[in-house]
Amino acid sequence: MSIGTVDRVLHNRGEVAESTKKKILKIIEELDYQPNFLASTLASKKSAVFATLFPEPPSAEGYWNKPFIGVKKRISELKPYGIQIEHFTFNQPDSKSFAAEAKKIVELQPDGVVLAPFFKKESVHFIEQLKENNIPFVFIDSEIKNAGHLSYIGQNSYQSGFVSAKLLDLSLRTGNIMVIHFAKEMDNQNHLVQREIGFYDWFQVSNKEKHEIFTTEIADTDTDLWMEKIKKEITEKNIRGIFVTNSKVFYVGRMVEKYGLSDLKIIGHDLLKENTDFLKKGIVQFLICQRPEEQGYNAINKLFRNVVQKRKVSEENYTSIDIVIKENIDYYKEFK
Amino acid sequence: MSIGTVDRVLHNRGEVAESTKKKILKIIEELDYQPNFLASTLASKKSAVFATLFPEPPSAEGYWNKPFIGVKKRISELKPYGIQIEHFTFNQPDSKSFAAEAKKIVELQPDGVVLAPFFKKESVHFIEQLKENNIPFVFIDSEIKNAGHLSYIGQNSYQSGFVSAKLLDLSLRTGNIMVIHFAKEMDNQNHLVQREIGFYDWFQVSNKEKHEIFTTEIADTDTDLWMEKIKKEITEKNIRGIFVTNSKVFYVGRMVEKYGLSDLKIIGHDLLKENTDFLKKGIVQFLICQRPEEQGYNAINKLFRNVVQKRKVSEENYTSIDIVIKENIDYYKEFK
DNA sequence: CTGAAAGCGCTTACAG
DNA sequence: CTGAAAGCGCTTACAG
Numbered sequence: 001m002s003i004g005t006v007d008r009v010l011h012n013r014g015e016v017a018e019s020t021k022k023k024i025l026k027i028i029e030e031l032d033y034q035p036n037f038l039a040s041t042l043a044s045k046k047s048a049v050f051a052t053l054f055p056e057p058p059s060a061e062g063y064w065n066k067p068f069i070g071v072k073k074r075i076s077e078l079k080p081y082g083i084q085i086e087h088f089t090f091n092q093p094d095s096k097s098f099a100a101e102a103k104k105i106v107e108l109q110p111d112g113v114v115l116a117p118f119f120k121k122e123s124v125h126f127i128e129q130l131k132e133n134n135i136p137f138v139f140i141d142s143e144i145k146n147a148g149h150l151s152y153i154g155q156n157s158y159q160s161g162f163v164s165a166k167l168l169d170l171s172l173r174t175g176n177i178m179v180i181h182f183a184k185e186m187d188n189q190n191h192l193v194q195r196e197i198g199f200y201d202w203f204q205v206s207n208k209e210k211h212e213i214f215t216t217e218i219a220d221t222d223t224d225l226w227m228e229k230i231k232k233e234i235t236e237k238n239i240r241g242i243f244v245t246n247s248k249v250f251y252v253g254r255m256v257e258k259y260g261l262s263d264l265k266i267i268g269h270d271l272l273k274e275n276t277d278f279l280k281k282g283i284v285q286f287l288i289c290q291r292p293e294e295q296g297y298n299a300i301n302k303l304f305r306n307v308v309q310k311r312k313v314s315e316e317n318y319t320s321i322d323i324v325i326k327e328n329i330d331y332y333k334e335f336k
Numbered sequence: 337m338s339i340g341t342v343d344r345v346l347h348n349r350g351e352v353a354e355s356t357k358k359k360i361l362k363i364i365e366e367l368d369y370q371p372n373f374l375a376s377t378l379a380s381k382k383s384a385v386f387a388t389l390f391p392e393p394p395s396a397e398g399y400w401n402k403p404f405i406g407v408k409k410r411i412s413e414l415k416p417y418g419i420q421i422e423h424f425t426f427n428q429p430d431s432k433s434f435a436a437e438a439k440k441i442v443e444l445q446p447d448g449v450v451l452a453p454f455f456k457k458e459s460v461h462f463i464e465q466l467k468e469n470n471i472p473f474v475f476i477d478s479e480i481k482n483a484g485h486l487s488y489i490g491q492n493s494y495q496s497g498f499v500s501a502k503l504l505d506l507s508l509r510t511g512n513i514m515v516i517h518f519a520k521e522m523d524n525q526n527h528l529v530q531r532e533i534g535f536y537d538w539f540q541v542s543n544k545e546k547h548e549i550f551t552t553e554i555a556d557t558d559t560d561l562w563m564e565k566i567k568k569e570i571t572e573k574n575i576r577g578i579f580v581t582n583s584k585v586f587y588v589g590r591m592v593e594k595y596g597l598s599d600l601k602i603i604g605h606d607l608l609k610e611n612t613d614f615l616k617k618g619i620v621q622f623l624i625c626q627r628p629e630e631q632g633y634n635a636i637n638k639l640f641r642n643v644v645q646k647r648k649v650s651e652e653n654y655t656s657i658d659i660v661i662k663e664n665i666d667y668y669k670e671f672k
Numbered sequence: 673c674t675g676a677a678a679g680c681g682c683t684t685a686c687a688g
Numbered sequence: 689c690t691g692a693a694a695g696c697g698c699t700t701a702c703a704g
Binding site: 007036038 | 696697698699700
Binding site: 339340343347371372373374375376377378379380381382 | 680684
């Protein structure tokens with residue numbers, strides 16, 4: 001039995017007689033042999049290529065820069081392994097651009113993919129092709145169930161709505177509540193809906209009937225027209241609490257400043273610069289945060305461990321639902 | 337110029353003529369040479385030994401198991417580097433046992449140390465010796481300022497008290513507040529004091545004078561005698577909120593159950609099993625958490641990056657001040 | 673189907 | 689002070 005033969009059974013490369021294979025397997029077992037992956041990666045000069053498919057952030061302050069910061073961090077740590085990253089982005093409201101970028105990725109034939117499955121139909125089509133090509137993929141941010149993904153990394157959106165409800169109730173003596181979706185194409189943004197359902201359910205379960213809850217969708221924020229409407233509703237409906245289901249709570253902050261509104265308790269998501277500014281000013285009371293940098297970092301790590309190190313990885317990876325207030329914000333900002 | 341000579345200047349091992357050294361350095365510069373640490377660690381079969389010095393947890397559920405879980409996690413990930421870990425523990429109230437274990441560590445001459453500097457005087461003496469022997473060390477949990485440590489990993493205790501105050505105030509319409517230290521030898525447990533100061537300061541700064549605050553120290557919990565006393569005070573002083581400065585809030589939970597007290601808002605620290613049970617029952621409202629497993633993990637990682645990989649590491653590493661409630665607890669429990 | 677050899681990018685004695 | 693050689697634990701052609 002030479003070292004070459006052993007290597008062949010170790011990696012199932014065939015060309016080994018069944019009898020010797022058995023013999024070798026037995027010895028491996030007895031010795032509890034653990035391959036040294038330093039030596040392994042050094043010798044096999046093959047380097048993996050990973051592709052990411054995220055929404056294009058509208059600016060350098062946009063949410064979707066954050067997961068990519070984590071991606072780059074892990075890639076740079078993995079430098080000696082020579083892993084390449086190819087980053088693809090699509091226009092957030094445009095499912096065609098998603099499909100177009102997905103196609104490019106299939107053509108590239110990478111060794112692994114991280115994607116935010118924003119558009120259900122297009123995502124399903126994409127991952128069918130990935131599966132045909134035996135390319136493992138990780139979902140980030142939101143999830144398609146039973147899709148054959150290697151892993152999902154993101155928040156449990158329903159539970160996050162639950163948390164928001166609890167916090168708003170805690171802060172509110174009286175008055176009603178408005179839930180605001182700043183979004184187009186709500187059908188596809190399933191996690192916003194999940195947050196809303198969780199929010200309503202908490203009040204249901206807790207049997208707190210002192211607040212009435214209204215939901216509004218705002219698709220167009222190009223002008224300030226929506227502000228007029230919302231402001232009117234706030235007065236008419238005696239709104240004292242506002243829950244914004246995504247990272248756009250800064251719009252509400254701007255409205256509050258514009259009209260000099262007071263006595264509102266406001267809760268939103270994600271530590272965008274403008275959001276944290278409003279938190280520090282005391283205009284926004286709570287931000288729910290999901291550590292997006294960590295999500296990007298972990299997604300790459302999953303691929304690395306699976307593709308390069310051939311290890312098993314866990315499928316569900318819910319990130320924590322962090323409650324951020326003025327008093328603890330400073331310990332959430334930096335990603336190291 | 338042979339590869340051996342190049343290696344000598346790369347690692348400052350001397351025995352190189354000044355002129356050739358300069359020449360080599362110049363070429364390294366031009367090529368932007370980056371050593372391949374896979375090859376490096378593979379070839380140099382030296383393995384580091386790290387030592388940890390933590391308090392002995394009273395049981396398998398004790399707080400100090402958690403940092404050690406993180407330590408073991410990182411060590412196991414670093415297995416190919418062959419890093420050894422030697423774990424030392426001292427009895428929490430006994431400074432002599434701390435000193436004795438510290439002495440053992442100095443005799444061991446490890447390549448790096450992680451310690452919880454519980455006893456100021458003994459810790460200072462210990463780190464003097466570490467410095468003499470050129471052994472880098474990382475503080476965990478609490479910190480001695482300007483001690484020449486490689487890094488500190490833990491919470492900003494003052495700020496954490498601030499957060500607790502804010503949350504308790506949010507939950508409390510009326511009534512007074514009791515701060516409880518379950519601790520012996522308070523002088524040495526500086527972070528408990530810091531939390532208390534932060535707690536008081538928040539009420540000061542926020543100018544909320546609706547609650548009066550009382551502080552109590554409970555050194556002896558071997559019997560339930562303290563419960564009588566506290567229960568009496570709660571009634572006499574109209575206490576509606578309780579802040580426990582460390583992980584022992586389960587004692588208060590037990591008291592609440594024993595006497596069937598109600599209408600108390602209680603906040604404590606750390607996700608011990610018994611604490612999270614009380615949180616889920618609704619007896620404790622908030623737990624402030626500091627990700628102790630992550631602290632252990634990161635402490636070893638700092639040593640690894642500095643000692644093995646010879647990289648610079650950042651000195652201050654405040655962990656986040658996590659606000660844990662019934663609704664988000666499930667996403668804080670597992671450490672992966 | 674099997675084995676011997678070269679090489680991955682470094683480190684470590686050792687001869688000169 | 690300098691260079692040539694062996695070796696770390698693996699992978700990868702290639703000869704048989």
